[in-house]
Amino acid sequence: MDGVAVKAEKLTKFYGRTRGVVDLDLEVRRGEVFGYLGPNGAGKTTTIRLLLDLIRPTRGRAEVLGLDSRRDGVAIRGRIGYLPGELALYDRMTGGELLRYLANLRGGADWGYVESLAERLQCDLSARIKSLSKGNKQKIGLIQAFIHHPELLVLDEPTSGLDPLMQHEFHRLVREMTEEGTTFFISSHNLPEVERISDRVGIVREGTLVAVDDVDSLKRKALRRLEIHFASPVPREAFAGIAGVRDLAVDGVTLRCTVAGSVDALIKAAARFEVLNVVSPEVSLEEIFIDYYHGEGRAP
Amino acid sequence: MVRAVLRNVFLKSLREQRAALAWWAVGVIALCLMTVAFYPSMRDSRGMAEYFEEAPEWIKTVMGDPSEFTTPTGYLNGELFFMMVPILFLIFAISRGSGAIAGEEQAGTLDLLLSNPLSRRRVLLEKAASMLAALLGLGLALWVGLALGAAAVGMDISLLRLADACFSGVLLGAVFGSLALALGCASGRRGLTIGVTAALGVGTFFLKSLAPLIESLEVWGKLSPFYYYDAAQPLKNGLSWAHAAVLAGAAAFFVALSVFLFDRRDIAV
Numbered sequence: 346m347d348g349v350a351v352k353a354e355k356l357t358k359f360y361g362r363t364r365g366v367v368d369l370d371l372e373v374r375r376g377e378v379f380g381y382l383g384p385n386g387a388g389k390t391t392t393i394r395l396l397l398d399l400i401r402p403t404r405g406r407a408e409v410l411g412l413d414s415r416r417d418g419v420a421i422r423g424r425i426g427y428l429p430g431e432l433a434l435y436d437r438m439t440g441g442e443l444l445r446y447l448a449n450l451r452g453g454a455d456w457g458y459v460e461s462l463a464e465r466l467q468c469d470l471s472a473r474i475k476s477l478s479k480g481n482k483q484k485i486g487l488i489q490a491f492i493h494h495p496e497l498l499v500l501d502e503p504t505s506g507l508d509p510l511m512q513h514e515f516h517r518l519v520r521e522m523t524e525e526g527t528t529f530f531i532s533s534h535n536l537p538e539v540e541r542i543s544d545r546v547g548i549v550r551e552g553t554l555v556a557v558d559d560v561d562s563l564k565r566k567a568l569r570r571l572e573i574h575f576a577s578p579v580p581r582e583a584f585a586g587i588a589g590v591r592d593l594a595v596d597g598v599t600l601r602c603t604v605a606g607s608v609d610a611l612i613k614a615a616a617r618f619e620v621l622n623v624v625s626p627e628v629s630l631e632e633i634f635i636d637y638y639h640g641e642g643r644a645p
Numbered sequence: 646m647v648r649a650v651l652r653n654v655f656l657k658s659l660r661e662q663r664a665a666l667a668w669w670a671v672g673v674i675a676l677c678l679m680t681v682a683f684y685p686s687m688r689d690s691r692g693m694a695e696y697f698e699e700a701p702e703w704i705k706t707v708m709g710d711p712s713e714f715t716t717p718t719g720y721l722n723g724e725l726f727f728m729m730v731p732i733l734f735l736i737f738a739i740s741r742g743s744g745a746i747a748g749e750e751q752a753g754t755l756d757l758l759l760s761n762p763l764s765r766r767r768v769l770l771e772k773a774a775s776m777l778a779a780l781l782g783l784g785l786a787l788w789v790g791l792a793l794g795a796a797a798v799g800m801d802i803s804l805l806r807l808a809d810a811c812f813s814g815v816l817l818g819a820v821f822g823s824l825a826l827a828l829g830c831a832s833g834r835r836g837l838t839i840g841v842t843a844a845l846g847v848g849t850f851f852l853k854s855l856a857p858l859i860e861s862l863e864v865w866g867k868l869s870p871f872y873y874y875d876a877a878q879p880l881k882n883g884l885s886w887a888h889a890a891v892l893a894g895a896a897a898f899f900v901a902l903s904v905f906l907f908d909r910r911d912i913a914v
Contacts, residue, residue: 399759420762445651
């Protein structure tokens with residue numbers, strides 16, 4: 346068994362004339378947490394549903410756990426856990442009934458494990474799914490993906506709808522399972538989350554995989570927007586020419602800029618003045634991506 | 646109990662239909678009892694027979710010999726099996742058939758179901774089997790209702806012949822249910838499937854009914870599933886195995902077509 350959990354070769358999907366993904370070459374190593382990052386509509390869900398054989402490639406092929414995604418779909422699905430991005434559950438069942446059903450379709454499950462997961466995620470299995478909030482439905486979706494201790498977990502936006510506490514619990518679960526050798530393929534449009542849990546990140550944009558990188562180097566290149574409020578007006582010159590700083594605007598007591606990579610030099614320069622507040626408005630993924638490509642040369 | 650019925654797609658799909666099936670059964674049994682309850686007054690009224698004698702020729706051609714209307718078979722054929730039973734079985738079957746795949750696809754749950762280690766063929770066959778089982782349940786309710794009613798008013802009719810006629814209804818339902826299944830597998834759209842299948846049902850009903858009246862249609866009538874449903878008069882003569890085989894064969898063909906179509910298609914989100 347080689348060290349590759351997921352492998353896509355020139356994987357291409359068009360829905361009629363609409364683009365899904367184009368010529369995707371991708372490799373996820375066994376045992377790693379691979380973050381699949383991209384804005385909505387970039388092709389993340391398409392890629393995942395191709396791996397599950399829910400949709401069929403226009404060209405190219407994919408291998409999951411060394412098996413062909415088209416030919417060996419049943420065997421593959423027996424060994425992976427999947428959380429759909431647009432999660433829809435059987436509304437009229439209770440969470441417990443649904444999990445029993447799905448466990449039965451996989452030849453049974455260790456119910457104690459299911460209950461322990463439900464407890465950790467604070468999920469009520471006796472309530473009818475119809476009555477559950479989006480977050481609680483998401484928890485059921487997560488549990489069903491974990492139910493059979495799969496070798497590979499393919500999770501499409503797993504933390505969507507979860508409150509921060511549960512997101513944290515989910516991250517802990519991922520870490521624990523990685524220690525047992527489980528591989529994760531996690532799609533997200535949330536950079537901070539991917540940074541937190543992934544080993545490597547693939548960035549997909551408009552159907553194309555534009556980069557695959559270690560999380561560390563992604564962090565070095567990622568853009569942050571910073572706003573520093575000073576007690577008294579500061580001179581613009583004091584911040585000009587700092588490595589990684591761009592779009593610098595100093596307006597009396599407020600400094601606004603974007604920083605690629607480390608903010609260290611900027612913070613040190615700012616420390617010479619009295620700083621009242623530092624604000625970091627979230628940078629949209631699109632902006633990060635635009636910079637990631639077009640800005641390669643400019644980044645330090 | 647709950648654990649057992651959640652064992653596989655077949656049992657789970659059957660469980661989902663339990664409320665619908667129960668209500669349908671209650672309704673069908675009530676309909677049978679009410680219809681049969683009026684039989685004694687029909688039988689004893691000369692006026693009715695005369696009324697039918699005077700009916701125009703085309704009604705006789707379509708609905709059968711009026712002199713038979715006061716016999717148990719004639720009465721049940723005219724009141725129930727000519728139109729009511731097919732309508733009920735079609736509505737029930739089309740609703741099951743269109744819901745099985747297209748309904749689940751539109752609800753978005755098909756992604757979850759198909760992410761299990763089951764082939765699409767397996768999922769589809771189990772769902773088709775649960776539809777057939779539900780149809781048999783409805784056929785059984787129809788038979789029970791008629792048997793109870795016949796016993797209550799002393800209607801002279803063979804329970805076996807009743808079973809033959811009910812089973813013919815099940816087979817007719819199976820044809821349109823599996824047609825709906827196939828259209829649902831092809832389109833993934835439940836509303837469209839229901840509309841097209843129902844239109845085909847109405848169309849082929851009239852095709853079979855009008856074929857004996859219009860010479861140029863005569864041969865075409867045999868293309869209608871309704872022809873094989875009651876042309877051999879199962880209530881009077883028992884099930885025609887040849888006609889039953891045509892219906893069963895058509896249903897099997899549509900199920901096979903469903904597998905073929907479903908296996909090749911992208912599942913919509």
